Amino acid sequence: MIAEERLYKYAKLLVGTGCALKKGQPVLISAPVEIAPFVRLAAKAAWELGAGDVTVQWSDPEVDRLRYVSGDAALFDTTPAWEVTLLETAAEKGAAVLRLGGGMFGMEGVDPKRMTAKMRAGRRDCPKFNAGLGKGSTTRCGAGVPTAAWAKKVFPDLPEAEAIDQLWEAILKVARADGPDPAQAWADHAASFQRRIGLLTARQFDTVHYTAANGTDLTVGLLPNHRWHGGGIDNEDGVYYFPNVPTEEIFTSPDRRRTRGVVHASLPLSYQGEMIRDFWLKFEEGKVVDFGAAAGEEKLRSIIEADDSSCYLGEAALVPQSSPISQLGLLFYSTLYDENAACHLALGRCYPFCLEGGNQMSEEELKAHHLNISAVHCDFMIGTADMAVTGILPDGTEVPIFKDGDWTGEFV
Amino acid sequence: MIAEERLYKYAKLLVGTGCALKKGQPVLISAPVEIAPFVRLAAKAAWELGAGDVTVQWSDPEVDRLRYVSGDAALFDTTPAWEVTLLETAAEKGAAVLRLGGGMFGMEGVDPKRMTAKMRAGRRDCPKFNAGLGKGSTTRCGAGVPTAAWAKKVFPDLPEAEAIDQLWEAILKVARADGPDPAQAWADHAASFQRRIGLLTARQFDTVHYTAANGTDLTVGLLPNHRWHGGGIDNEDGVYYFPNVPTEEIFTSPDRRRTRGVVHASLPLSYQGEMIRDFWLKFEEGKVVDFGAAAGEEKLRSIIEADDSSCYLGEAALVPQSSPISQLGLLFYSTLYDENAACHLALGRCYPFCLEGGNQMSEEELKAHHLNISAVHCDFMIGTADMAVTGILPDGTEVPIFKDGDWTGEFV
Numbered sequence: 001m002i003a004e005e006r007l008y009k010y011a012k013l014l015v016g017t018g019c020a021l022k023k024g025q026p027v028l029i030s031a032p033v034e035i036a037p038f039v040r041l042a043a044k045a046a047w048e049l050g051a052g053d054v055t056v057q058w059s060d061p062e063v064d065r066l067r068y069v070s071g072d073a074a075l076f077d078t079t080p081a082w083e084v085t086l087l088e089t090a091a092e093k094g095a096a097v098l099r100l101g102g103g104m105f106g107m108e109g110v111d112p113k114r115m116t117a118k119m120r121a122g123r124r125d126c127p128k129f130n131a132g133l134g135k136g137s138t139t140r141c142g143a144g145v146p147t148a149a150w151a152k153k154v155f156p157d158l159p160e161a162e163a164i165d166q167l168w169e170a171i172l173k174v175a176r177a178d179g180p181d182p183a184q185a186w187a188d189h190a191a192s193f194q195r196r197i198g199l200l201t202a203r204q205f206d207t208v209h210y211t212a213a214n215g216t217d218l219t220v221g222l223l224p225n226h227r228w229h230g231g232g233i234d235n236e237d238g239v240y241y242f243p244n245v246p247t248e249e250i251f252t253s254p255d256r257r258r259t260r261g262v263v264h265a266s267l268p269l270s271y272q273g274e275m276i277r278d279f280w281l282k283f284e285e286g287k288v289v290d291f292g293a294a295a296g297e298e299k300l301r302s303i304i305e306a307d308d309s310s311c312y313l314g315e316a317a318l319v320p321q322s323s324p325i326s327q328l329g330l331l332f333y334s335t336l337y338d339e340n341a342a343c344h345l346a347l348g349r350c351y352p353f354c355l356e357g358g359n360q361m362s363e364e365e366l367k368a369h370h371l372n373i374s375a376v377h378c379d380f381m382i383g384t385a386d387m388a389v390t391g392i393l394p395d396g397t398e399v400p401i402f403k404d405g406d407w408t409g410e411f412v
Numbered sequence: 413m414i415a416e417e418r419l420y421k422y423a424k425l426l427v428g429t430g431c432a433l434k435k436g437q438p439v440l441i442s443a444p445v446e447i448a449p450f451v452r453l454a455a456k457a458a459w460e461l462g463a464g465d466v467t468v469q470w471s472d473p474e475v476d477r478l479r480y481v482s483g484d485a486a487l488f489d490t491t492p493a494w495e496v497t498l499l500e501t502a503a504e505k506g507a508a509v510l511r512l513g514g515g516m517f518g519m520e521g522v523d524p525k526r527m528t529a530k531m532r533a534g535r536r537d538c539p540k541f542n543a544g545l546g547k548g549s550t551t552r553c554g555a556g557v558p559t560a561a562w563a564k565k566v567f568p569d570l571p572e573a574e575a576i577d578q579l580w581e582a583i584l585k586v587a588r589a590d591g592p593d594p595a596q597a598w599a600d601h602a603a604s605f606q607r608r609i610g611l612l613t614a615r616q617f618d619t620v621h622y623t624a625a626n627g628t629d630l631t632v633g634l635l636p637n638h639r640w641h642g643g644g645i646d647n648e649d650g651v652y653y654f655p656n657v658p659t660e661e662i663f664t665s666p667d668r669r670r671t672r673g674v675v676h677a678s679l680p681l682s683y684q685g686e687m688i689r690d691f692w693l694k695f696e697e698g699k700v701v702d703f704g705a706a707a708g709e710e711k712l713r714s715i716i717e718a719d720d721s722s723c724y725l726g727e728a729a730l731v732p733q734s735s736p737i738s739q740l741g742l743l744f745y746s747t748l749y750d751e752n753a754a755c756h757l758a759l760g761r762c763y764p765f766c767l768e769g770g771n772q773m774s775e776e777e778l779k780a781h782h783l784n785i786s787a788v789h790c791d792f793m794i795g796t797a798d799m800a801v802t803g804i805l806p807d808g809t810e811v812p813i814f815k816d817g818d819w820t821g822e823f824v
Contacts, residue, residue, distance in 0.1 A: 033470055036446070040475060052483075053479070054478070055494075060452065062455075067459075082497040082498035083494070085498075086494035
């Protein structure tokens with residue numbers, strides 16, 4: 001058992017630093033019922049830090065699974081009215097959003113089309129909420145809390161209680177939540193991001209070129225006036241918050257028309273409860289034109305074909321092999337963690353704020369600027385210990401960014 | 413550990429017989445997160461019995477308590493918008509409502525005014541949902557599922573896991589859920605109710621007179637065209653369902669103007685997490701004009717003074733000492749169970765269907781017919797082993813109903 005005092009420190013970090021809660025601001029916590037003990041600590045932390053109200057949106061994977069396998073298909077084409085009200089009201093009131101949990105397990109046998117339909121409906125039916133998340137105007141934080149299924153996935157050989165404790169130890173460590181002053185640790189972490197972001201954005205690379213011995217040879221085109229981000233982010237009121245705890249990545253959103261070449265995944269992808277292994281994607285003019293997987297190929301297809309734009313990239317992110325999560329050498333089976341262990345890409349939705357002025361643009365304007373708009377945003381890992389990443393300037397000059405899987409040159 | 417098979421049988425009884433679920437009908441389950449394992453069984457049963465959809469309204473007493481003690485008082489004057497949407501949509505769609513749980517514990521230190529304000533707001537803000545429950549047009553079932561706090565209250569000397577198992581045993585027994593065919597057991601149970609209800613309603617007593625050696629000497633006036641109810645009830649579509657599992661009571665709603673005398677509680681009352689003990693009420697012209705309690709007197713006052721009408725009676729119910737729950741001799745600290753162990757009264761809201769045509773009346777019309785309308789409906793036990801209940805006809809004829817705490821004469 002992890003001491004409650006350590007967990008409460010983590011809860012305060014997530015609410016105070018992750019969500020950057022302001023006095024009087026409402027908080028919406030979404031969490032599976034299984035982690036109720038930690039949710040109570042998070043609610044307590046929120047009230048202690050001055051929350052105006054605390055609402056919990058509970059969920060349960062088994063109740064969800066039963067609905068997916070037993071309900072009519074039409075159920076997943078619309079978002080339940082109460083959920084629309086909950087999320088849209090939260091957006092209207094400027095609530096901070098704290099998403100807690102540990103990946104989605106136990107969804108084997110569920111038709112992926114239903115999950116995709118539900119996700120698409122959610123995006124359509126809750127425009128204010130999704131706009132707030134997409135543009136970064138909603139202060140929010142996603143963070144891991146062990147569930148039994150997740151812990152057993154990460155530590156299959158340990159008894160359940162021990163697996164949960166071990167996963168907690170890993171989570172608290174990579175969240176920088178265990179030291180004497182977690183808030184200060186995160187301020188230091190943020191400063192190191194700022195330097196590299198500044199350098200990368202100032203370079204205004206035309207393309208970024210990835211190569212690795214596994215066959216990856218991919219060129220990703222960037223847009224004029226693109227911006228790199230990482231660490232925390234400012235919302236419209238200048239509140240600096242951390243959308244993810246932990247976070248180690250520096251990322252931008254590419255020109256959706258200009259990705260070409262082949263990329264091999266370097267880690268399995270856990271998506272909607274299923275594992276996709278040893279997969280590759282081939283791009284032409286930004287679009288996936290071919291793909292393959294040793295396992296989970298149909299699930300991979302469901303992502304690529306989820307909508308018209310889920311076959312284009314929405315994100316390209318750099319993570320060095322020296323990141324604490326990478327060093328831990330633990331596969332978390334959770335994007336939140338695993339994406340911070342290796343360079344990655346995402347199929348689907350862009351981050352509008354990765355384009356200068358993008359937050360002020362409508363979806364139509366973003367499309368016109370060649371950013372990708374989709375209901376999907378699915379990260380997958382491509383980073384390897386031998387990966388090289390090179391930035392190419394409009395004049396053809398090559399600037400090394402990564403060598404042997406880590407920062408090089410001016411970016412060290 | 414209780415075998416899952418037994419629990420699933422109970423779940424099916426609650427959905428199939430309790431809620432009388434129809435094919436395609438949506439189900440709304442409300443439950444604390446702690447009992448998620450049973451909620452999953454109930455959801456499974458609902459889908460198996462043909463539910464059109466299953467929604468769970470989760471809650472957590474500790475999250476609620478933190479809000480009560482930390483939030484601004486104004487938070488409790490309105491119902492959160494998502495909750496209004498959830499309940500009103502359920503009413504519009506004709507959802508069956510299954511309320512699971514085990515009383516409210518751990519609310520010590522919470523200002524009862526806030527709880528009352530929240531209850532009052534809920535009644536005002538969700539008119540369709542409350543009308544459906546009040547008139548009985550919504551098929552619904554409230555039933556017990558052990559929580560740790562509840563089990564330890566009932567069996568304070570047992571270890572937690574054992575207390576929960578013992579409470580399950582008691583619940584399954586009094587719910588008639590453990591036999592070979594629970595649905596048939598409930599059909600038989602219903603038939604025995606029908607006979608007594610028919611006799612009592614046919615008599616059209618003018619008043620009912622309660623006496624016991626503890627000092628109770630109370631006369632409750634009934635209305636012309638009153639009806640007695642008990643067991644299940646028909647909704648507007650003629651669907652017979654059981655609002656409570658278990659249920660042993662036969663009840664009506666009195667003339668709010670004509671209760672007089674003194675009544676002593678025969679069991680402690682657990683209300684909003686606090687115990688009210690050894691209390692009495694004195695009535696004149698229907699209204700509580702004096703009261704006292706050995707413990708919890710302020711909580712009792714908060715009920716009586718909750719609104720203008722919570723000092724009048726809304727229900728008078730007959731339960732024999734021979735009822736299985738009474739025979740079990742276990743104080744459940746839960747109205748659902750304890751009210752089925754003894755004759756009881758309720759302060760506050762009437763049941764409109766206890767007056768001929770009452771379901772078709774507006775609140776104003778119900779008031780004009782001298783039924784009581786209030787945001788409160790609070791049951792308290794008055795039955796004793798020596799209780800006598802006599803029905804008095806308009807011409808003064810006395811008809812014995814109960815003698816020594818049990819049915820007598822034509823009602824045996």
